[in-house]
Amino acid sequence: MTLRIHGDSTSGNCLKVRWTADYLKLSYDWIETSVAARQTREAVFLKLHPAGQVPLLILDDGRPLAQSNAIIAYLAEGSSLIPADAFERARMFEWMFWEQNSHEPYVAVARRLVRIDGVAISALDPILVERGRGALSRLDAGLGGRDFLVGSALSLADICLIAYTRVAGEGGLDLAPFPALRGWIARVEAAAGIGAA
């Protein structure tokens, strides 16, 4: 099976897919696709998937699959990254849906504005910053003293949520007030084999 992954290496959503594939020792071709250079809006890319978003997985038979969290759930099916217990699996998806509606829109967006669009941290919308801090605080509390977000082992919830949390500081969202989060980031990086940011 030769998988193709179209991704932008500066995007946490894309890195989730790379990390998951590497953890599972899957063989794949990575096709670097720049969002900033608008390569995802080019006709040749839109023909692959009309949403025009990375990451995009292409199966060996050509079928495309978008949405980072759907891709990692597909790749990891049957592996230890998805809890066997039904309720723990549901909790994993709870964190992954929460990431898309309550974490990524603030934590990832603040970082993109600063790092890609060149906005000064002091010029960020205070509401965006407040919501980003709120998401980090909620995640910090959600760990509740445990090593990983769900059960007692690494799962897709950790890989999903570490992607933008570990680089939150690049968007002015300081992790210093959250020691439990910083410990979790180091633990997940080690368990998942993720290199330095």
Add this chain to the structure above:
Amino acid sequence: MTLRIHGDSTSGNCLKVRWTADYLKLSYDWIETSVAARQTREAVFLKLHPAGQVPLLILDDGRPLAQSNAIIAYLAEGSSLIPADAFERARMFEWMFWEQNSHEPYVAVARRLVRIDGVAISALDPILVERGRGALSRLDAGLGGRDFLVGSALSLADICLIAYTRVAGEGGLDLAPFPALRGWIARVEAAAGIGAA
């Protein structure tokens, strides 16, 4: 098993859970919980789940599960609402994650601003309106002439995406330009046993 569902009947995210539970003929207690009246921010509710959001499912043993799409995936496990084929299941999750990051933040928010907060449709942020229309257009194209979003039968993707699409007009997002979408709404309402909006 006695399930409890805390939900606000004006919220599409909450109605997804009610529709799924009813379709599956599950027995449950519905605890009406008003977002507008800030009941989700009261201490008694925050003790159930620190995210302070509805819908919230409480299992018979007291364990809580938040996030509408995680809840319906949990409730529907093993049923016909989740495709047996791995790729179709992945597609279903693709649509559900897309709903949370690219549809709900515009289509549901426009409706909430108009219906709950009393904002005039003409006063809505043009960017919000444009993104809402873009999401409807993308969904319309995504149907690609098929009866349902994934495979050839009703799935959680349909129940998830119909929730705010069927009432998009309440937020000024007219469905008239999207005949395929309107046909799909009628078909999903009939298949899922959903009453008039």
